[in-house]
Amino acid sequence: MGESHATDARLSKPLLEVEDLRVSFPSRNGPVEAVRGVSFTLGRERLGIVGESGSGKSQTGRAIMGLTPPHARITARRLAFAGTDLMQLSARERRSFRGERIAMILQDPKYSLNPVMTIGQQITETLRAHSNVTRAVARDRALDMLEAVQIRDPARIFGLYPHEVSGGMGQRAMIAMMLIADPELLIADEPTSALDVTVQLQVLAILDRLVSERGMGLIFISHDLRLVSSFCDRVLVMYRGRIVEEVAANRLNDATHPYTRGLINCLPKIGEDRHPLPVLDRRPEWAE
Amino acid sequence: MTDMAQPQHWRAWLLSDRPASRRQARLGRAYAGWQRFTTNKLAMVGLAIVLGLVLVAAFANVIAPYSPVEGGDLRTERLLPPSAAHLFGTDDQARDIFSRVVYGSRITLFVVVLVAIIAAPIGLVVGTVAGYAGGYLDAILMRITDIFLAFPKLILALAFVAALGPGIENAVIAIAITSWPPYARIARAETLTIRSSEYISAVKLMGASPWRIVLRHIMPLCVSSLIIRVTLDMAGIILTAAGLGFLGLGAQPPLPEWGAMIASGRRFVLDQWWVAAAPGAAIFIVSLGFNLLGDGLRDTLDPKASDQ
Amino acid sequence: MAVVETHRPGDIKPGRPRARSRSLAAASGIGRFLVIVVLTYLGLLAVTFFIGRVIPVDPVLAIVGDRAPTHVVERTREELGLNKPLIEQFAIYVRNVLTGDLGTSVLTSNRVIDDIRRVFPATLELATLGTLIGAVFGIPLGVLAAVKRDSLVDQIVRVIGLVGYSVPIFWLGLMALLVFYARLGWTDGPGRFDIIYEYTITPVTGILLLDTAMAGEWDAFRNVAGHLILPSALLGYFSLAYISRMTRSFMLNELGQEYIVAARAKGISESRVIWRHALRNAAVPLVTVIVLSYAGLLEGSVLTESVFAWPGLGLYITNSLQNADMNAVLGGTIVVGSVFIGLNLLSDLLYRFLDPRTKRR
Numbered sequence: 001m002g003e004s005h006a007t008d009a010r011l012s013k014p015l016l017e018v019e020d021l022r023v024s025f026p027s028r029n030g031p032v033e034a035v036r037g038v039s040f041t042l043g044r045e046r047l048g049i050v051g052e053s054g055s056g057k058s059q060t061g062r063a064i065m066g067l068t069p070p071h072a073r074i075t076a077r078r079l080a081f082a083g084t085d086l087m088q089l090s091a092r093e094r095r096s097f098r099g100e101r102i103a104m105i106l107q108d109p110k111y112s113l114n115p116v117m118t119i120g121q122q123i124t125e126t127l128r129a130h131s132n133v134t135r136a137v138a139r140d141r142a143l144d145m146l147e148a149v150q151i152r153d154p155a156r157i158f159g160l161y162p163h164e165v166s167g168g169m170g171q172r173a174m175i176a177m178m179l180i181a182d183p184e185l186l187i188a189d190e191p192t193s194a195l196d197v198t199v200q201l202q203v204l205a206i207l208d209r210l211v212s213e214r215g216m217g218l219i220f221i222s223h224d225l226r227l228v229s230s231f232c233d234r235v236l237v238m239y240r241g242r243i244v245e246e247v248a249a250n251r252l253n254d255a256t257h258p259y260t261r262g263l264i265n266c267l268p269k270i271g272e273d274r275h276p277l278p279v280l281d282r283r284p285e286w287a288e
Numbered sequence: 289m290t291d292m293a294q295p296q297h298w299r300a301w302l303l304s305d306r307p308a309s310r311r312q313a314r315l316g317r318a319y320a321g322w323q324r325f326t327t328n329k330l331a332m333v334g335l336a337i338v339l340g341l342v343l344v345a346a347f348a349n350v351i352a353p354y355s356p357v358e359g360g361d362l363r364t365e366r367l368l369p370p371s372a373a374h375l376f377g378t379d380d381q382a383r384d385i386f387s388r389v390v391y392g393s394r395i396t397l398f399v400v401v402l403v404a405i406i407a408a409p410i411g412l413v414v415g416t417v418a419g420y421a422g423g424y425l426d427a428i429l430m431r432i433t434d435i436f437l438a439f440p441k442l443i444l445a446l447a448f449v450a451a452l453g454p455g456i457e458n459a460v461i462a463i464a465i466t467s468w469p470p471y472a473r474i475a476r477a478e479t480l481t482i483r484s485s486e487y488i489s490a491v492k493l494m495g496a497s498p499w500r501i502v503l504r505h506i507m508p509l510c511v512s513s514l515i516i517r518v519t520l521d522m523a524g525i526i527l528t529a530a531g532l533g534f535l536g537l538g539a540q541p542p543l544p545e546w547g548a549m550i551a552s553g554r555r556f557v558l559d560q561w562w563v564a565a566a567p568g569a570a571i572f573i574v575s576l577g578f579n580l581l582g583d584g585l586r587d588t589l590d591p592k593a594s595d596q
Numbered sequence: 597m598a599v600v601e602t603h604r605p606g607d608i609k610p611g612r613p614r615a616r617s618r619s620l621a622a623a624s625g626i627g628r629f630l631v632i633v634v635l636t637y638l639g640l641l642a643v644t645f646f647i648g649r650v651i652p653v654d655p656v657l658a659i660v661g662d663r664a665p666t667h668v669v670e671r672t673r674e675e676l677g678l679n680k681p682l683i684e685q686f687a688i689y690v691r692n693v694l695t696g697d698l699g700t701s702v703l704t705s706n707r708v709i710d711d712i713r714r715v716f717p718a719t720l721e722l723a724t725l726g727t728l729i730g731a732v733f734g735i736p737l738g739v740l741a742a743v744k745r746d747s748l749v750d751q752i753v754r755v756i757g758l759v760g761y762s763v764p765i766f767w768l769g770l771m772a773l774l775v776f777y778a779r780l781g782w783t784d785g786p787g788r789f790d791i792i793y794e795y796t797i798t799p800v801t802g803i804l805l806l807d808t809a810m811a812g813e814w815d816a817f818r819n820v821a822g823h824l825i826l827p828s829a830l831l832g833y834f835s836l837a838y839i840s841r842m843t844r845s846f847m848l849n850e851l852g853q854e855y856i857v858a859a860r861a862k863g864i865s866e867s868r869v870i871w872r873h874a875l876r877n878a879a880v881p882l883v884t885v886i887v888l889s890y891a892g893l894l895e896g897s898v899l900t901e902s903v904f905a906w907p908g909l910g911l912y913i914t915n916s917l918q919n920a921d922m923n924a925v926l927g928g929t930i931v932v933g934s935v936f937i938g939l940n941l942l943s944d945l946l947y948r949f950l951d952p953r954t955k956r957r
Contacts, residue, residue, distance in 0.1 A: 099863030
């Protein structure tokens, strides 16, 4: 299908370029900036974004998706996907990117799957939004996709409602729903935080395999520094809407920024005396 | 200079984030709520209407230029259109409609207040007792509440009045009997959350009797959500009372009850529209006032529900 | 107005976990729900029994009227079994009601059940049309108001709602008659049809729009429609006020959910997000609202029918009230109450049908 050619073309330029991205929400006391000048570029690699809640990591992801609430204001010097300036696109063009070229996995399948539609309906809907396939073809593709996320009995799960499956199963369905249209970039926003620890590992393994096999770019958003560093190539550390540090995942210990060091020091280690418990230092000047 | 500084001082005292006493904290919270409330223009309009109703009712004898029950000359002053002498015109008994509407505010206020002080306490007691006692008592009380909730309220009120005999007091009783169940539901829900809280266990350890706990520690906490609900229901109560009056089951003539006034005006509505128009407009404005006020109160006191 | 008082928008507090207590028994089984229905029905009968037999000092006089001759009074007393203990009287009462015996109307000398059977279709026609108008216009308005928050549509929905919750329906009806019938002549006046059609129209179903259409009497059909338009528009307005406001509130709740973000992330069209995803979820509680609004219109018929001289159940009850015909009043009360309970049951069944989470697998 001209895959190699396309890949070559894509490799020549970065998948995603973000420059000075800002997201602000109006409030009674003037606009509040959730994201304040974030810049990075992304190739076909795995980028982690870490930060506490409210650090702007999720809003960064949603801004790239074009899913920021309508009352918010987004500005960026450049926000381009595969060379296309996303800021210049109409809402309709922007929508055609979503799902087909950039997809997003949300945190908790309990809330992010529509409770009154069957899993099958929700998966085929993605496909049918972007390509003119028949119902039968869509169904076959969805079953294949369910198999790809290691669901043993795809035909049964296909007809179930979200409340009838477990959290881990729901999140696999979510992955299937988002990957079925073969996106080039996947934004995973805390994809395993709502799951049990054992299930987390399974879901991560599935995600890991699919991202490698399909050669997708990945933005992995999490509050869990260790998880991100084990899963990604590169890690951005965000604090109060800004990137305070960028480190290679395997060189985490070389991180210099005091906030990152603080995060690292908060991770418990076996055989270490944890008394007194370290407290994360937060200084407003880091956000300047 | 001191004039400027003084209000600054008590505002700071009220809004302090480190209140020194419980009273200061409570007043501070009330003040912050009031501030939020005053930014809601519609709620302020509602408050103004309700205060207006109270004032008109209180000073009806000063405001009304004529007697509400004694008519003028039946040969020359019947069914006069609105004029300077009779702002809203006169009715078929040659009575001044404006004066009747003004005096009617007393009846409306009477109904609303009486229904509230009958129905709200019934609901409060049923709800808190059911919520605190739990078990069979809870099941029985709530089943009764649900049964009443599933009834057609207006028709039931009609049937009650039909049996008790028409009249404003019986109308009040009938409305009260049919309007307590939602209050019981609310009070029970509040009680269930309060019951399991730590401080109730503390009070229990200190040997307080269940009645004391319910009366002194649970009921007061249910009051604020009950007030919101009662205010929101006021418009409905006014409309039901007016409906009973319209059907001839509420206040009896010659009392200037607004619903009954509309009923007596309907015979002339095609030619002398003002006889029915004025009291209806009065009902509308007062109900609107209560609705606006209730919505505002809910937004202020119960921010969770304010999105609606 | 009855629509207004039973349910305020604040009643249903959306949010996760979803407020499911709305429907009587969404969480419990259908069997338990049926028990509740039976209990509620017995409760209704207990209340009407109380009103009819206990409150009046002498129920016999309340039934036959105080001008009845002595032998009638005595005969009625025995017929009613008033010499028996109260609980036994109640048992007989329940049995009578369940077999359709609601007593005899003093006013019409007919069996109350026959009277009601005759007048009920008129009420049904009006309330059904009103709810239809309310749902057809109210749902899209509410959806638009939620999607475009604080826009003009949103303000309009707010004003419609406020007026609907505040205006006395009988007064608005009178004013509408004054303006649209008397002054503008756009609609026909009170009643169901003009007197000249008295013998053209033969009630089959009692729903005159259907009857005239089936008989091919198009003149009569037009006349009936002309008479219907004002009262049904009025009821429709009240229904619309309630439905649009609740739709808005449910939609706002759904549009704030994560699955909406996920649906948008899939790249499906915004209209599909709104109508297929959000509204489909909002429809679950909305069904209850529509059914309740229908019940409210049936009940509110006492007031509207009085204004429009509409010969339905409401007018029947009002006329009986004014003539102290307690059998007819209580019979009407029982019928309206039964319809209420039936509608409650219906809304619960629809709820189960619409929400897959209530089904057991």
